[in-house]
Amino acid sequence: xxxxxxxxxxxxxxxxxxxxxxxxxxxxxxxxxxxxxxxxxxxxxxxxxxxxxxxxxxxxxxxxxxxxxxxxxxxxxxxxxxxxxxxxxxxxxxxxxxxxxxxxxxxxxxxxxxxxxxxxxxxxxxxxxxxxxxxxxxxxxxxxxxx
Numbered sequence: 001x002x003x004x005x006x007x008x009x010x011x012x013x014x015x016x017x018x019x020x021x022x023x024x025x026x027x028x029x030x031x032x033x034x035x036x037x038x039x040x041x042x043x044x045x046x047x048x049x050x051x052x053x054x055x056x057x058x059x060x061x062x063x064x065x066x067x068x069x070x071x072x073x074x075x076x077x078x079x080x081x082x083x084x085x086x087x088x089x090x091x092x093x094x095x096x097x098x099x100x101x102x103x104x105x106x107x108x109x110x111x112x113x114x115x116x117x118x119x120x121x122x123x124x125x126x127x128x129x130x131x132x133x134x135x136x137x138x139x140x141x142x143x144x145x146x147x
Contacts, residue, residue, distance in 0.1 A: 006047060008141055009073040010039055011064055012054035013081030019106075027106050028133045035134045042138045046145060058087055065093040065101070075144035076101045077137055084109070084119045095124040100147060102140040105130035 012032065015022060020031035030038075036052040043050035051073075055061050061083070068076055076094075078101050083090050094101045103121050108131030122128045126147060129139045 007049040007051070007073050008043060008075050008077060008144060009064065009068050009071075010036075010050055010052040010077045010137060010141075011061055012052070012079050013061060013083050014056045014058075015081055016079060017054050017056065030134055035137065038134055039137050039141070043141055046141065048141065048145075050141070058083055058090060062090055062093040065090070065097055069097060069099050073099055075099055077104055077140035077144065078102070078121070078125070079104050079106070079137070080121055084121055086120065088120060091120045091124055094121055100126045100144060102126050102143050103128040104136040104140040106133050106136055107131060 017032055019027055019035060020029055032054060039052055040050055053064060055064075061080070065076060065078070076099055078094070080087065080090055080103065084103070084105070101124075103119065103125040105128075109119070110130065119128060127143060129136045129143065132139060
């Protein structure tokens with residue numbers, strides 16, 4: 001991550017607005033607001049500015065990915081939710097930007113249903129982190145810093 005550009009965009013995809021209530025045995029009991037607070041605290045401790053956004057809309061996520069560099073973000077931490085498995089449009093947006101993107105997931109997608117094990121995003125992302133709950137986002141931020 002460039003020294004002068006110290007801002008990270010964190011994008012939460014579909015259904016992540018339901019964190020804390022949706023399948024807490026899989027996704028944990030923390031709400032999205034609590035996860036975002038932890039992300040902001042972690043980023044501040046590393047001298048970063050972070051902006052967290054959530055959308056259930058594929059098009060909105062694509063617009064945010066495409067606009068990230070123009071808005072001064074040096075990297076993106078992306079949890080595409082279910083779009084991970086089938087959104088070629090989001091995959092193409094990630095492939096088209098120069099800012100690095102780290103794909104993250106709360107649950108271990110490789111230990112779940114077969115359809116969750118395939119990501120169309122991973123081949124065009126810098127890397128993928130999954131299975132560490134909300135800490136997956138924090139690890140994603142650290143991965144951007146270390147690259």
